[in-house]
Amino acid sequence: MVLTGNDPEEIERLHNNLASKFEMKDLGQLRYFLGIEVSRSRHGISLSQRKYVLDLRTETGMLTCKPVETPMEINHELGTSSSQSLVDVGRYQRLVEKLIYLTNTRPEIAYVVSMVSQFMHAPSEKHMNAVYRILRYLKGAPRKGLLYSKNEASTIEGYTDADWAGDQLNMKSTSGYLIFVEGNLVTWRSKKHKVVTRSSAEAEFQSMAYGLCELLWIKGVLKDLGIECSRPISLFCDNKSAIEIAQNPSSLYHEKGDAVE
Template sequence: MIVTGNDPEEVKKLEAHLSSVFEMKDLGGLKYFLGIEVARSKEGISLSQRKYVVDLLIETGLLACQPADTPMEQNHKLAEYPDQVPTNKERYQRLVGKLIYLSHTRLDIAYAVSVVSQFMHAPSEDHMHAVHRILRYLKTNPGKGIMFSKNNHTDIAGYTDADWAGSITDRRSTSGYFTFVGGNLVTWRSKKQKVVARSSAEAEYRGMAHGVCEMLWLRHLMKDLGFKPKHAMNLYCDNKAAIDIAHNPVQHDRTKHVEVDRHFIKEKLESETINMPHVRTEDQLADILTKAVSGKVFHSSLDKLGMRDIYSPT
Protein backbone atom coordinates (compact mmCIF):
# COMPACT_ATOMS: atom_id res chain seq x y z
CA MET A 1 0.00 0.00 0.00
CA ILE A 2 1.21 3.48 -0.91
CA VAL A 3 0.18 6.30 1.42
CA THR A 4 0.72 9.83 0.13
CA GLY A 5 -0.43 13.35 0.97
CA ASN A 6 0.68 16.94 1.59
CA ASP A 7 -0.09 16.87 5.34
CA PRO A 8 2.48 14.79 7.31
CA GLU A 9 0.34 14.78 10.46
CA GLU A 10 -2.70 13.40 8.62
CA VAL A 11 -0.51 10.76 6.97
CA LYS A 12 0.75 9.64 10.39
CA LYS A 13 -2.83 9.49 11.74
CA LEU A 14 -3.91 7.36 8.79
CA GLU A 15 -0.94 5.01 9.24
CA ALA A 16 -1.72 4.70 12.96
CA HIS A 17 -5.35 3.87 12.21
CA LEU A 18 -4.40 1.27 9.59
CA SER A 19 -1.89 -0.28 12.01
CA SER A 20 -4.65 -0.68 14.60
CA VAL A 21 -6.77 -2.66 12.15
CA PHE A 22 -4.17 -4.49 10.06
CA GLU A 23 -0.74 -5.93 10.77
CA MET A 24 1.54 -3.53 8.95
CA LYS A 25 4.66 -1.40 9.29
CA ASP A 26 6.05 1.74 7.67
CA LEU A 27 8.76 0.90 5.11
CA GLY A 28 9.82 4.52 4.68
CA GLY A 29 10.05 6.41 1.39
CA LEU A 30 8.70 4.69 -1.71
CA LYS A 31 11.44 2.78 -3.55
CA TYR A 32 9.88 -0.39 -4.95
CA PHE A 33 6.23 -1.28 -5.53
CA LEU A 34 4.80 -4.22 -7.52
CA GLY A 35 7.87 -4.47 -9.74
CA ILE A 36 8.14 -0.70 -10.29
CA GLU A 37 11.32 0.97 -9.04
CA VAL A 38 11.18 4.58 -7.85
CA ALA A 39 14.38 6.65 -7.76
CA ARG A 40 14.72 10.28 -6.70
CA SER A 41 17.41 12.75 -7.74
CA LYS A 42 17.91 16.47 -8.30
CA GLU A 43 16.47 16.01 -11.80
CA GLY A 44 13.21 14.55 -10.50
CA ILE A 45 11.55 11.17 -9.91
CA SER A 46 12.26 8.20 -12.17
CA LEU A 47 10.01 5.15 -12.61
CA SER A 48 11.44 1.99 -14.14
CA GLN A 49 11.12 -1.80 -14.04
CA ARG A 50 14.76 -2.79 -14.37
CA LYS A 51 14.64 -5.84 -12.08
CA TYR A 52 11.42 -7.00 -13.75
CA VAL A 53 13.12 -6.82 -17.19
CA VAL A 54 16.26 -8.62 -16.03
CA ASP A 55 14.20 -11.40 -14.39
CA LEU A 56 12.18 -11.76 -17.61
CA LEU A 57 15.36 -12.04 -19.71
CA ILE A 58 16.76 -14.67 -17.33
CA GLU A 59 13.50 -16.63 -17.43
CA THR A 60 13.48 -16.71 -21.23
CA GLY A 61 17.22 -17.41 -21.53
CA LEU A 62 17.84 -14.17 -23.45
CA LEU A 63 20.06 -12.38 -20.94
CA ALA A 64 23.09 -12.88 -23.20
CA CYS A 65 21.23 -12.35 -26.49
CA GLN A 66 22.12 -9.98 -29.32
CA PRO A 67 20.28 -6.68 -28.59
CA ALA A 68 17.85 -5.16 -31.11
CA ASP A 69 17.77 -1.44 -31.89
CA THR A 70 13.96 -1.19 -32.01
CA PRO A 71 11.18 -3.33 -30.49
CA MET A 72 9.60 -4.17 -33.86
CA GLU A 73 10.84 -4.54 -37.41
CA GLN A 74 9.87 -1.67 -39.69
CA ASN A 75 7.19 -2.53 -42.31
CA HIS A 76 6.44 -5.80 -40.55
CA LYS A 77 3.85 -8.18 -42.04
CA LEU A 78 2.55 -9.75 -38.86
CA ALA A 79 -0.91 -11.22 -39.43
CA GLU A 80 -2.79 -14.52 -39.38
CA TYR A 81 -2.00 -16.77 -42.36
CA PRO A 82 -3.56 -20.14 -43.33
CA ASP A 83 -0.18 -21.87 -43.55
CA GLN A 84 1.38 -20.40 -40.39
CA VAL A 85 3.38 -22.71 -38.10
CA PRO A 86 1.82 -22.71 -34.60
CA THR A 87 3.90 -22.14 -31.46
CA ASN A 88 3.43 -22.91 -27.76
CA LYS A 89 0.23 -21.03 -26.97
CA GLU A 90 0.57 -21.00 -23.16
CA ARG A 91 4.17 -19.76 -23.26
CA TYR A 92 3.25 -17.06 -25.78
CA GLN A 93 0.34 -15.83 -23.69
CA ARG A 94 2.48 -15.79 -20.53
CA LEU A 95 5.24 -13.75 -22.19
CA VAL A 96 2.84 -11.27 -23.77
CA GLY A 97 1.03 -10.88 -20.44
CA LYS A 98 4.30 -9.97 -18.75
CA LEU A 99 5.13 -7.50 -21.52
CA ILE A 100 1.71 -5.86 -21.10
CA TYR A 101 2.49 -5.23 -17.43
CA LEU A 102 5.94 -3.94 -18.37
CA SER A 103 4.41 -1.38 -20.73
CA HIS A 104 3.11 0.51 -17.65
CA THR A 105 6.48 2.26 -17.56
CA ARG A 106 7.91 1.28 -20.96
CA LEU A 107 5.97 3.35 -23.48
CA ASP A 108 8.63 2.44 -26.05
CA ILE A 109 7.19 -1.08 -26.37
CA ALA A 110 3.51 -0.03 -26.29
CA TYR A 111 2.92 -0.40 -30.04
CA ALA A 112 4.85 -3.65 -30.37
CA VAL A 113 2.98 -5.17 -27.42
CA SER A 114 -0.39 -4.07 -28.82
CA VAL A 115 0.45 -5.87 -32.07
CA VAL A 116 1.61 -9.19 -30.58
CA SER A 117 -1.33 -9.22 -28.14
CA GLN A 118 -3.70 -9.46 -31.13
CA PHE A 119 -2.59 -13.05 -31.79
CA MET A 120 -2.99 -14.54 -28.31
CA HIS A 121 -5.70 -16.97 -29.52
CA ALA A 122 -3.58 -18.55 -32.29
CA PRO A 123 0.10 -17.55 -32.13
CA SER A 124 2.58 -18.68 -34.76
CA GLU A 125 6.36 -18.96 -34.80
CA ASP A 126 6.56 -15.57 -36.55
CA HIS A 127 4.55 -14.03 -33.71
CA MET A 128 6.89 -15.63 -31.17
CA HIS A 129 9.88 -14.22 -33.06
CA ALA A 130 8.28 -10.77 -32.74
CA VAL A 131 7.96 -11.28 -28.97
CA HIS A 132 11.60 -12.32 -28.78
CA ARG A 133 12.58 -9.18 -30.70
CA ILE A 134 10.84 -7.06 -28.04
CA LEU A 135 12.86 -8.91 -25.39
CA ARG A 136 16.08 -8.40 -27.36
CA TYR A 137 15.26 -4.69 -27.55
CA LEU A 138 14.74 -4.60 -23.76
CA LYS A 139 18.23 -6.09 -23.35
CA THR A 140 19.62 -2.83 -24.76
CA ASN A 141 18.34 -0.67 -21.87
CA PRO A 142 16.66 -2.73 -19.14
CA GLY A 143 16.64 0.27 -16.78
CA LYS A 144 14.96 2.71 -19.15
CA GLY A 145 12.02 4.51 -17.57
CA ILE A 146 10.05 7.73 -17.26
CA MET A 147 11.46 10.85 -15.64
CA PHE A 148 9.13 13.28 -13.87
CA SER A 149 10.72 16.71 -13.46
CA LYS A 150 9.43 19.72 -11.55
CA ASN A 151 8.27 22.42 -13.94
CA ASN A 152 6.65 25.79 -13.36
CA HIS A 153 3.23 24.90 -14.77
CA THR A 154 0.53 22.22 -14.68
CA ASP A 155 -0.76 22.61 -18.24
CA ILE A 156 -2.26 19.56 -19.94
CA ALA A 157 -1.28 18.74 -23.54
CA GLY A 158 -1.51 15.76 -25.85
CA TYR A 159 -0.36 14.27 -29.15
CA THR A 160 -2.64 12.04 -31.22
CA ASP A 161 -1.98 10.05 -34.38
CA ALA A 162 -3.42 7.19 -36.41
CA ASP A 163 -2.02 4.77 -38.98
CA TRP A 164 -4.77 4.35 -41.58
CA ALA A 165 -5.62 0.74 -42.56
CA GLY A 166 -2.34 -0.48 -41.11
CA SER A 167 -3.57 -3.97 -40.17
CA ILE A 168 -3.02 -6.53 -42.93
CA THR A 169 -5.59 -8.90 -41.44
CA ASP A 170 -8.69 -6.64 -41.36
CA ARG A 171 -7.44 -3.22 -42.58
CA ARG A 172 -8.39 -1.52 -39.35
CA SER A 173 -6.39 1.51 -38.30
CA THR A 174 -4.23 1.85 -35.20
CA SER A 175 -4.56 5.02 -33.14
CA GLY A 176 -2.41 6.27 -30.30
CA TYR A 177 -1.99 9.22 -28.00
CA PHE A 178 0.41 10.69 -25.44
CA THR A 179 -0.77 13.08 -22.73
CA PHE A 180 1.39 15.42 -20.66
CA VAL A 181 0.77 17.23 -17.37
CA GLY A 182 3.22 19.97 -16.45
CA GLY A 183 5.50 18.91 -19.27
CA ASN A 184 5.73 15.32 -17.98
CA LEU A 185 4.34 12.30 -19.79
CA VAL A 186 1.60 10.66 -17.71
CA THR A 187 -0.56 8.44 -19.96
CA TRP A 188 -0.34 6.81 -23.37
CA ARG A 189 -2.24 4.28 -25.44
CA SER A 190 -1.77 2.28 -28.64
CA LYS A 191 -4.84 0.40 -29.82
CA LYS A 192 -6.40 -0.93 -32.99
CA GLN A 193 -9.69 0.81 -33.80
CA LYS A 194 -12.92 -1.19 -33.56
CA VAL A 195 -14.20 -0.35 -37.05
CA VAL A 196 -12.63 0.09 -40.48
CA ALA A 197 -11.99 3.74 -41.37
CA ARG A 198 -12.83 4.76 -44.94
CA SER A 199 -10.27 7.58 -45.03
CA SER A 200 -7.13 8.70 -43.22
CA ALA A 201 -9.05 11.73 -41.92
CA GLU A 202 -11.66 9.44 -40.34
CA ALA A 203 -8.95 7.29 -38.72
CA GLU A 204 -7.21 10.40 -37.37
CA TYR A 205 -10.52 11.82 -36.16
CA ARG A 206 -11.44 8.71 -34.19
CA GLY A 207 -7.99 8.72 -32.61
CA MET A 208 -8.40 12.41 -31.85
CA ALA A 209 -11.67 11.73 -29.98
CA HIS A 210 -9.91 9.18 -27.75
CA GLY A 211 -7.17 11.72 -27.00
CA VAL A 212 -9.73 14.41 -26.08
CA CYS A 213 -11.49 11.99 -23.68
CA GLU A 214 -8.21 11.20 -21.94
CA MET A 215 -7.31 14.87 -21.59
CA LEU A 216 -10.75 15.73 -20.19
CA TRP A 217 -10.33 12.97 -17.58
CA LEU A 218 -6.95 14.43 -16.59
CA ARG A 219 -8.49 17.90 -16.42
CA HIS A 220 -11.18 16.70 -13.99
CA LEU A 221 -8.55 14.83 -11.95
CA MET A 222 -6.39 17.95 -11.66
CA LYS A 223 -9.44 19.95 -10.52
CA ASP A 224 -10.12 17.39 -7.79
CA LEU A 225 -6.51 17.75 -6.65
CA GLY A 226 -6.90 21.52 -6.39
CA PHE A 227 -5.23 22.58 -9.65
CA LYS A 228 -7.66 24.71 -11.63
CA PRO A 229 -6.94 24.89 -15.38
CA LYS A 230 -5.53 28.22 -16.51
CA HIS A 231 -5.30 27.57 -20.23
CA ALA A 232 -7.02 25.55 -22.93
CA MET A 233 -5.46 22.14 -23.48
CA ASN A 234 -3.46 21.69 -26.69
CA LEU A 235 -4.02 18.49 -28.67
CA TYR A 236 -1.41 18.24 -31.41
CA CYS A 237 -2.37 16.49 -34.65
CA ASP A 238 -0.51 16.21 -37.97
CA ASN A 239 -3.60 15.67 -40.16
CA LYS A 240 -4.92 19.00 -41.49
CA ALA A 241 -8.10 17.39 -42.87
CA ALA A 242 -9.09 16.14 -39.41
CA ILE A 243 -8.38 19.56 -37.88
CA ASP A 244 -10.46 21.29 -40.57
CA ILE A 245 -13.39 18.94 -39.95
CA ALA A 246 -13.20 19.70 -36.23
CA HIS A 247 -13.49 23.44 -36.85
CA ASN A 248 -16.01 23.31 -39.71
CA PRO A 249 -19.65 23.34 -38.54
CA VAL A 250 -20.94 22.35 -42.00
CA GLN A 251 -21.82 18.68 -42.44
CA HIS A 252 -20.17 16.79 -45.26
CA ASP A 253 -20.76 13.33 -46.66
CA ARG A 254 -17.34 12.26 -45.52
CA THR A 255 -18.09 13.16 -41.88
CA LYS A 256 -21.49 11.52 -41.41
CA HIS A 257 -19.95 8.26 -40.18
CA VAL A 258 -18.04 10.11 -37.43
CA GLU A 259 -20.89 12.46 -36.55
CA VAL A 260 -20.90 11.81 -32.79
CA ASP A 261 -17.14 12.30 -32.50
CA ARG A 262 -17.40 15.44 -34.67
CA HIS A 263 -19.99 17.11 -32.42
CA PHE A 264 -18.13 16.00 -29.27
CA ILE A 265 -14.87 17.59 -30.40
CA LYS A 266 -16.61 20.67 -31.83
CA GLU A 267 -18.28 21.27 -28.46
CA LYS A 268 -14.92 21.23 -26.66
CA LEU A 269 -13.42 23.60 -29.23
CA GLU A 270 -16.27 26.09 -28.91
CA SER A 271 -16.05 26.07 -25.10
CA GLU A 272 -12.29 26.73 -25.44
CA THR A 273 -11.52 23.63 -23.41
CA ILE A 274 -9.10 22.42 -26.08
CA ASN A 275 -7.07 23.83 -28.96
CA MET A 276 -5.94 21.81 -31.95
CA PRO A 277 -2.68 23.20 -33.32
CA HIS A 278 -1.16 21.45 -36.32
CA VAL A 279 2.19 19.76 -35.84
CA ARG A 280 4.60 18.62 -38.55
CA THR A 281 4.72 14.88 -39.19
CA GLU A 282 8.39 14.74 -38.19
CA ASP A 283 7.47 16.33 -34.83
CA GLN A 284 4.51 14.02 -34.17
CA LEU A 285 5.54 12.13 -31.02
CA ALA A 286 2.56 9.75 -31.17
CA ASP A 287 3.89 8.27 -34.42
CA ILE A 288 5.71 5.54 -32.47
CA LEU A 289 2.36 4.36 -31.03
CA THR A 290 0.80 3.64 -34.41
CA LYS A 291 3.52 2.03 -36.51
CA ALA A 292 7.02 0.58 -36.44
CA VAL A 293 9.37 3.44 -37.33
CA SER A 294 13.07 3.67 -38.11
CA GLY A 295 15.64 3.58 -35.32
CA LYS A 296 16.52 7.25 -35.82
CA VAL A 297 12.90 8.45 -35.51
CA PHE A 298 12.20 6.03 -32.67
CA HIS A 299 15.06 7.10 -30.41
CA SER A 300 14.59 10.79 -31.22
CA SER A 301 10.96 10.53 -30.05
CA LEU A 302 11.94 8.74 -26.84
CA ASP A 303 14.35 11.54 -25.95
CA LYS A 304 11.61 14.14 -26.46
CA LEU A 305 9.19 12.07 -24.37
CA GLY A 306 11.55 12.13 -21.40
CA MET A 307 12.60 8.48 -21.25
CA ARG A 308 15.87 8.00 -19.37
CA ASP A 309 18.04 5.14 -18.18
CA ILE A 310 19.41 6.32 -14.85
CA TYR A 311 21.46 3.11 -14.56
CA SER A 312 23.46 3.61 -17.75
CA PRO A 313 27.02 4.94 -17.30
CA THR A 314 27.38 8.62 -18.13
Protein backbone atom coordinates (compact mmCIF):
# COMPACT_ATOMS: atom_id res chain seq x y z
CA MET A 1 0.00 0.00 0.00
CA VAL A 2 1.21 3.49 -0.86
CA LEU A 3 0.19 6.48 1.26
CA THR A 4 0.73 9.91 -0.24
CA GLY A 5 -0.40 13.48 0.38
CA ASN A 6 0.71 16.97 1.36
CA ASP A 7 -0.25 16.71 5.05
CA PRO A 8 2.33 14.66 7.02
CA GLU A 9 0.25 14.75 10.21
CA GLU A 10 -2.82 13.37 8.45
CA ILE A 11 -0.72 10.64 6.82
CA GLU A 12 0.64 9.70 10.25
CA ARG A 13 -2.85 9.51 11.73
CA LEU A 14 -4.01 7.32 8.86
CA HIS A 15 -0.96 5.10 9.28
CA ASN A 16 -1.62 4.68 13.01
CA ASN A 17 -5.29 3.91 12.37
CA LEU A 18 -4.41 1.23 9.81
CA ALA A 19 -1.74 -0.21 12.10
CA SER A 20 -4.35 -0.61 14.86
CA LYS A 21 -6.51 -2.76 12.56
CA PHE A 22 -3.93 -4.70 10.54
CA GLU A 23 -0.40 -6.03 10.86
CA MET A 24 1.73 -3.66 8.82
CA LYS A 25 5.24 -2.26 8.60
CA ASP A 26 6.31 1.22 7.56
CA LEU A 27 8.97 0.89 4.84
CA GLY A 28 9.69 4.64 4.69
CA GLN A 29 9.81 6.63 1.50
CA LEU A 30 8.60 4.88 -1.63
CA ARG A 31 11.47 3.40 -3.67
CA TYR A 32 10.06 0.33 -5.42
CA PHE A 33 6.45 -0.66 -6.01
CA LEU A 34 5.02 -3.30 -8.37
CA GLY A 35 8.05 -3.22 -10.65
CA ILE A 36 8.25 0.60 -10.73
CA GLU A 37 11.37 2.25 -9.33
CA VAL A 38 11.00 5.67 -7.67
CA SER A 39 13.97 7.99 -7.19
CA ARG A 40 14.20 11.57 -5.93
CA SER A 41 16.62 14.33 -6.83
CA ARG A 42 16.78 18.11 -6.92
CA HIS A 43 15.12 17.93 -10.34
CA GLY A 44 12.04 16.06 -9.08
CA ILE A 45 10.69 12.53 -8.79
CA SER A 46 11.49 10.03 -11.53
CA LEU A 47 9.71 6.76 -12.30
CA SER A 48 11.30 3.94 -14.27
CA GLN A 49 11.14 0.17 -14.74
CA ARG A 50 14.82 -0.57 -15.31
CA LYS A 51 14.84 -3.82 -13.32
CA TYR A 52 11.57 -4.88 -14.93
CA VAL A 53 13.12 -4.43 -18.39
CA LEU A 54 16.24 -6.34 -17.32
CA ASP A 55 14.18 -9.25 -15.99
CA LEU A 56 12.10 -9.31 -19.18
CA ARG A 57 15.19 -9.46 -21.38
CA THR A 58 16.67 -12.17 -19.16
CA GLU A 59 13.50 -14.23 -19.48
CA THR A 60 13.59 -14.01 -23.26
CA GLY A 61 17.35 -14.62 -23.54
CA MET A 62 17.97 -11.20 -25.10
CA LEU A 63 20.55 -9.80 -22.66
CA THR A 64 23.22 -9.74 -25.36
CA CYS A 65 21.00 -8.77 -28.29
CA LYS A 66 21.93 -5.92 -30.62
CA PRO A 67 19.99 -2.74 -29.74
CA VAL A 68 17.98 -0.72 -32.26
CA GLU A 69 17.08 2.97 -32.23
CA THR A 70 13.34 2.65 -32.88
CA PRO A 71 10.76 0.22 -31.40
CA MET A 72 9.13 -0.44 -34.80
CA GLU A 73 10.14 -0.45 -38.43
CA ILE A 74 9.00 2.46 -40.59
CA ASN A 75 6.08 1.56 -42.88
CA HIS A 76 5.48 -1.69 -41.07
CA GLU A 77 3.01 -4.22 -42.48
CA LEU A 78 1.86 -6.01 -39.36
CA GLY A 79 -1.78 -5.85 -40.35
CA THR A 80 -1.43 -7.58 -43.70
CA SER A 81 -2.25 -11.26 -44.12
CA SER A 82 0.73 -13.53 -43.93
CA SER A 83 1.45 -17.10 -44.97
CA GLN A 84 4.02 -17.45 -42.18
CA SER A 85 3.49 -20.19 -39.62
CA LEU A 86 1.95 -19.37 -36.26
CA VAL A 87 4.09 -19.10 -33.12
CA ASP A 88 3.47 -20.15 -29.52
CA VAL A 89 0.33 -18.19 -28.60
CA GLY A 90 0.91 -18.48 -24.85
CA ARG A 91 4.46 -17.13 -25.06
CA TYR A 92 3.38 -14.29 -27.34
CA GLN A 93 0.55 -13.28 -25.03
CA ARG A 94 2.79 -13.31 -21.94
CA LEU A 95 5.38 -11.08 -23.62
CA VAL A 96 2.82 -8.60 -24.91
CA GLU A 97 1.05 -8.43 -21.54
CA LYS A 98 4.35 -7.59 -19.86
CA LEU A 99 5.04 -4.91 -22.48
CA ILE A 100 1.60 -3.43 -21.84
CA TYR A 101 2.52 -3.04 -18.17
CA LEU A 102 5.80 -1.43 -19.20
CA THR A 103 3.89 1.39 -20.93
CA ASN A 104 3.12 2.73 -17.43
CA THR A 105 6.49 4.49 -17.56
CA ARG A 106 7.41 4.19 -21.25
CA PRO A 107 4.85 6.17 -23.29
CA GLU A 108 7.05 6.08 -26.40
CA ILE A 109 6.26 2.38 -26.92
CA ALA A 110 2.48 2.75 -26.37
CA TYR A 111 1.69 2.82 -30.10
CA VAL A 112 3.80 -0.18 -31.10
CA VAL A 113 2.56 -2.21 -28.11
CA SER A 114 -1.03 -1.42 -29.10
CA MET A 115 -0.21 -2.71 -32.59
CA VAL A 116 1.28 -6.05 -31.52
CA SER A 117 -1.53 -6.58 -28.98
CA GLN A 118 -4.03 -6.83 -31.84
CA PHE A 119 -2.70 -10.26 -32.83
CA MET A 120 -2.91 -12.02 -29.47
CA HIS A 121 -5.07 -14.89 -30.72
CA ALA A 122 -3.16 -15.85 -33.88
CA PRO A 123 0.36 -14.37 -33.91
CA SER A 124 2.75 -15.22 -36.71
CA GLU A 125 6.53 -15.08 -36.92
CA LYS A 126 6.25 -11.52 -38.25
CA HIS A 127 4.36 -10.42 -35.14
CA MET A 128 6.80 -12.16 -32.80
CA ASN A 129 9.72 -10.47 -34.56
CA ALA A 130 8.00 -7.14 -33.94
CA VAL A 131 7.84 -7.97 -30.22
CA TYR A 132 11.54 -8.91 -30.24
CA ARG A 133 12.34 -5.59 -31.90
CA ILE A 134 10.68 -3.78 -28.99
CA LEU A 135 12.92 -5.72 -26.60
CA ARG A 136 15.96 -4.80 -28.66
CA TYR A 137 14.92 -1.15 -28.49
CA LEU A 138 14.58 -1.40 -24.70
CA LYS A 139 18.16 -2.62 -24.40
CA GLY A 140 19.39 0.66 -25.87
CA ALA A 141 17.42 2.73 -23.35
CA PRO A 142 16.73 0.66 -20.20
CA ARG A 143 16.72 3.62 -17.81
CA LYS A 144 14.21 5.80 -19.62
CA GLY A 145 11.16 6.79 -17.63
CA LEU A 146 9.10 9.74 -16.44
CA LEU A 147 10.29 12.81 -14.54
CA TYR A 148 7.87 14.83 -12.44
CA SER A 149 9.23 18.22 -11.42
CA LYS A 150 7.65 21.14 -9.61
CA ASN A 151 6.74 24.03 -11.89
CA GLU A 152 5.19 27.36 -11.00
CA ALA A 153 2.92 27.66 -14.04
CA SER A 154 -0.50 26.03 -13.60
CA THR A 155 -1.09 24.78 -17.13
CA ILE A 156 -2.88 21.85 -18.76
CA GLU A 157 -1.86 20.96 -22.31
CA GLY A 158 -2.75 18.19 -24.69
CA TYR A 159 -1.12 16.97 -27.91
CA THR A 160 -2.96 14.75 -30.40
CA ASP A 161 -2.09 12.96 -33.62
CA ALA A 162 -3.43 10.17 -35.82
CA ASP A 163 -2.26 7.84 -38.57
CA TRP A 164 -4.90 7.81 -41.26
CA ALA A 165 -5.85 4.28 -42.38
CA GLY A 166 -2.78 2.91 -40.64
CA ASP A 167 -4.27 -0.56 -40.22
CA GLN A 168 -3.75 -2.21 -43.60
CA LEU A 169 -6.15 -5.02 -42.74
CA ASN A 170 -9.31 -2.94 -42.18
CA MET A 171 -8.09 0.58 -43.07
CA LYS A 172 -8.93 1.97 -39.62
CA SER A 173 -6.94 4.83 -38.13
CA THR A 174 -5.22 5.03 -34.77
CA SER A 175 -5.30 8.09 -32.54
CA GLY A 176 -2.83 9.09 -29.88
CA TYR A 177 -2.72 11.81 -27.27
CA LEU A 178 -0.43 13.11 -24.52
CA ILE A 179 -1.68 15.21 -21.59
CA PHE A 180 0.68 17.44 -19.59
CA VAL A 181 -0.08 19.12 -16.26
CA GLU A 182 2.40 21.82 -15.25
CA GLY A 183 4.77 20.47 -17.87
CA ASN A 184 4.61 16.90 -16.55
CA LEU A 185 3.21 14.02 -18.60
CA VAL A 186 0.30 12.47 -16.67
CA THR A 187 -1.80 10.48 -19.18
CA TRP A 188 -1.30 9.08 -22.67
CA ARG A 189 -3.06 6.65 -24.95
CA SER A 190 -2.97 4.99 -28.35
CA LYS A 191 -6.46 4.01 -29.52
CA LYS A 192 -7.76 2.52 -32.76
CA HIS A 193 -10.90 4.09 -34.18
CA LYS A 194 -14.11 2.07 -34.17
CA VAL A 195 -15.07 3.15 -37.68
CA VAL A 196 -13.16 3.86 -40.90
CA THR A 197 -12.45 7.57 -41.41
CA ARG A 198 -12.72 8.97 -44.93
CA SER A 199 -9.94 11.56 -44.73
CA SER A 200 -6.88 12.47 -42.71
CA ALA A 201 -8.74 15.54 -41.41
CA GLU A 202 -11.52 13.34 -40.06
CA ALA A 203 -9.00 11.03 -38.39
CA GLU A 204 -7.19 13.98 -36.81
CA PHE A 205 -10.48 15.52 -35.67
CA GLN A 206 -11.48 12.30 -33.91
CA SER A 207 -8.08 12.26 -32.26
CA MET A 208 -8.71 15.81 -31.02
CA ALA A 209 -12.08 14.67 -29.64
CA TYR A 210 -10.43 11.87 -27.65
CA GLY A 211 -7.79 14.28 -26.35
CA LEU A 212 -10.38 16.88 -25.39
CA CYS A 213 -12.39 14.36 -23.37
CA GLU A 214 -9.22 13.44 -21.48
CA LEU A 215 -8.37 17.10 -20.85
CA LEU A 216 -11.83 17.78 -19.40
CA TRP A 217 -11.52 14.70 -17.19
CA ILE A 218 -8.11 15.84 -15.92
CA LYS A 219 -9.53 19.29 -15.18
CA GLY A 220 -12.35 17.71 -13.16
CA VAL A 221 -9.92 15.55 -11.18
CA LEU A 222 -7.75 18.56 -10.34
CA LYS A 223 -10.84 20.49 -9.24
CA ASP A 224 -11.81 17.64 -6.89
CA LEU A 225 -8.29 17.86 -5.44
CA GLY A 226 -8.72 21.59 -4.82
CA ILE A 227 -6.47 22.65 -7.69
CA GLU A 228 -7.84 25.35 -9.98
CA CYS A 229 -6.24 25.87 -13.39
CA SER A 230 -5.71 29.60 -13.82
CA ARG A 231 -4.89 29.42 -17.53
CA PRO A 232 -6.92 28.20 -20.51
CA ILE A 233 -6.47 24.57 -21.50
CA SER A 234 -4.44 24.17 -24.70
CA LEU A 235 -4.96 21.41 -27.26
CA PHE A 236 -2.39 21.07 -30.05
CA CYS A 237 -2.89 19.38 -33.42
CA ASP A 238 -0.79 19.53 -36.61
CA ASN A 239 -3.66 19.18 -39.12
CA LYS A 240 -4.97 22.52 -40.42
CA SER A 241 -8.25 21.09 -41.71
CA ALA A 242 -9.03 19.43 -38.38
CA ILE A 243 -8.25 22.68 -36.56
CA GLU A 244 -10.60 24.62 -38.85
CA ILE A 245 -13.39 22.09 -38.23
CA ALA A 246 -12.89 22.38 -34.47
CA GLN A 247 -12.88 26.19 -34.58
CA ASN A 248 -15.93 26.40 -36.87
CA PRO A 249 -18.46 23.73 -35.82
CA SER A 250 -21.16 25.24 -38.06
CA SER A 251 -18.95 25.52 -41.12
CA LEU A 252 -19.58 24.00 -44.52
CA TYR A 253 -17.55 20.93 -43.55
CA HIS A 254 -20.56 19.65 -41.68
CA GLU A 255 -23.14 20.87 -44.14
CA LYS A 256 -21.51 18.96 -46.99
CA GLY A 257 -21.76 15.66 -45.14
CA ASP A 258 -18.18 15.49 -43.98
CA ALA A 259 -19.12 15.44 -40.33
CA VAL A 260 -17.14 13.15 -38.09
CA GLU A 261 -18.35 10.84 -35.37
